[in-house]
Amino acid sequence: MFYNGEGDECGGLIFGSWKDEKGNYESTASLTFDQYKQDQVVQMSYTENNGERDYGFSIYDRPAKPLPEIIEKDKELQESSLSREEKDLELDKLWEGNTSRAFMGKNQNGEVIVQLSDSKGKP
Numbered sequence: 247m248f249y250n251g252e253g254d255e256c257g258g259l260i261f262g263s264w265k266d267e268k269g270n271y272e273s274t275a276s277l278t279f280d281q282y283k284q285d286q287v288v289q290m291s292y293t294e295n296n297g298e299r300d301y302g303f304s305i306y307d308r309p310a311k312p313l314p315e316i317i318e319k320d321k322e323l324q325e326s327s328l329s330r331e332e333k334d335l336e337l338d339k340l341w342e343g344n345t346s347r348a349f350m351g352k353n354q355n356g357e358v359i360v361q362l363s364d365s366k367g368k369p
Contacts, residue, residue, distance in 0.1 A: 248279075256280045270296055283312035285344075302351015307365065309343040316340060 247258040257280045263273035273294045278286035285308055292301040309316065323336050345367035350360045363369050 250282075254283065256282075257286065272296075281308045283314075284308040285313055298354050300352060300354045302349055302353075304346060304351075305348040307343055307345050307347050309341070 248256050250256045257278045259275075259277050261275040263271060265271040271294075274292065276289060276291040278290075279288045281287045285306070287306050287308055289304045289306070290302070291304065293299065319340055320337065323333055323340065326333065328336065343365070345365065346363055347365075347367075348360075348362050352358050361369050
């Protein structure tokens, strides 16, 4: 984990793999850098699951509101007495601005792609 001068997590390097007795395996690695008081905005990643792999470079948009505040409000909404539809609307508003904007890499279909997306995440 990477930490800023305030002691907040601001990215990290994770990696690992496992294999079961039948030979099934998974291997992953990720290097991320976070927006201030938020989640990752830049990521290099690799995932392989029994020979299916994807890897690449991703860019994300994140809301300006600090992530801990969003998570707390999300929890309150989940526990509220609002209807499912009302909760979904409120959760969409809460997480607005949290979207994938770009990916360059190889997907699980073996295609090398460059995908740019609008502020709503639509390619």
